[in-house]
Amino acid sequence: AASAIRELSPLMGTKSLGVDYGLSRTGLAVSRGYSSQPLLTLRSNNATDLAIQITRYCVSEQASQVIVGLPLHMNGTENDQTILTRVFSQRLAESILASMGPKVPVYLFDERYTSKEAAARMHNRDPSLALYGTLDADAACIILEGYYGDNGKGAELVTLPANIAEVAMAKYKTKTEKAEQARKAALLEWQTATKRRKEEMARLRKEAKETEANSGEGEGGGKKKKKKKKKKKK
Template identity: 50%
Template sequence: ERVVNPTISLWDMKAMEPPQQTTTSGEDMPSLVGVKSIGVDYGLVRTGVATTVGYDPQPLAILSDLNNTQVCDKVLQYAKSEQASKIILGLPLHKNGTVAEQTNLTLVLAQELAQAALATLGPMVPVEMWDERYTSKEAAARAHAQDPNRFLYGSLDADAACIILEHYYHDHGLGRITVPVIPESLRRECLHQFETRQSLEEERRSNAMQEREERMQRRKDAIARSQQKDQEEQTRRNLSGGSKKKKKKKKKR
């Protein structure tokens, strides 16, 4: 069961964020080459999902008519199948950067997603939020430029998720907000769930490997018995053939 802490705000999250490197020197920027991420453009009706390895985002899916728990489960499935090391969730704000109604709804999802990710994928796959202002308009403009006749309604969410990833990688993730799992007791519980899940998966892998080895051994034993039977049959034939030759020689005399 996921317990979302309703008291944490965007400003609390920003206050918890450790200092980020702000140098403008390209050489000093943290490289995201080869870092695989899942991008999420969350909406109450539709949620766009995209993926990227380095700086080449690609749309994955548009999730429709799902509640928060279902959205989290789907996003985590994609994160696991894509072997992502980050989940980047778009953060909707007003044009002037202030909190909008959709901001608070997204914060609720962000906390549930961070909790589920920690319990399922572990602490090495953080959930981070990224300013998504104008991404939907940019996605629409790009789609219209590529195909002026394209029907845009309900088809741009995954494209917007791609743009979220594109901007995140272009800015080297500077300005991100890592979604914490708090209080500490909840974080420990999620870690315990992850460790338990890991232990069960390791046990299943070990059992599967043992069963596979036992099947291989049974096949080897069956092949060995078959070969031994063939050798015994060949030996009997050889002995029988030698006896017949001796009888023929006696008749000639």
């Protein structure tokens, strides 16, 4: 029954980027459908730079959505880290909108227990591993697993203030227009080069035929006709 529900899930086949945000370390993971795997851990305390880096991975992984873990107290109430994560998620949403457009949403999803579970997984794999080596990326992976396991229920869409969204969207349109202009210019250049090659090949074939024809005429004109000798009557 569970497998049947998963097959009918609208999330099946979608590719997501999971983010376990931290002030100094941020873990990333990728997921297609219900299969998740850790990606890497970014080290940065600059929120703007971090948002740009994550956006680049979102582009390279061709993610259709981003899931940011939302830290909460065990009783579900918010704390200081919750506020910082909300602020960062808006900065990330702005960066993604400016780069990828409105079709790649950013969601916040409850990340309680993920760090403990990630540490437990690392210990089970290899007790000698450094705790912070892949802990954050594993936590991001668990965030994705929870999101897909609940079919996205409880996820909170990150929305931007109208003025910020307008500026980001304008950047995206400008970027898209420039990319389209570059594509058209490249296509025109290719078409022009192809036309020139065809014209050059046609010219060379024509010259070759003319040379062959002239050569044949020269050989024919250079031959001397042999005169038939008349037999003398005896």
